[in-house]
Amino acid sequence: DPVTGRKYYHILNPNTGIAFFTYFTYEDETTGQTVYVYVDPDTGREVESASAPIDIIRSLAGSLADNLI
Numbered sequence: 001d002p003v004t005g006r007k008y009y010h011i012l013n014p015n016t017g018i019a020f021f022t023y024f025t026y027e028d029e030t031t032g033q034t035v036y037v038y039v040d041p042d043t044g045r046e047v048e049s050a051s052a053p054i055d056i057i058r059s060l061a062g063s064l065a066d067n068l069i
Contacts, residue, residue, distance in 0.1 A: 011057055021060050023053055 001008070006026045010019040023038035036049045041056065 011061075021053075021057055 004026065006024045008022065008024045011021040012018065013020050021038070021041075023036055025034050025036050027033070028035050033050060036052050038047055038049075038053050038056070039045065040047050041060065047053075
């Protein structure tokens, strides 16, 4: 997004093409570090993190695979 400087990422279900997880990043003006922002699927709360939510994406992808079998 050129206005906010945010970069959005959508993780898609390979069978439907529908996003099952979305997060965005931005650069913290104070530290210059990349901040990852997403909604925690367990709590429903927005989380800011210094690293990408890889564990959550893997968990959700595993759940999708379990539902396909």
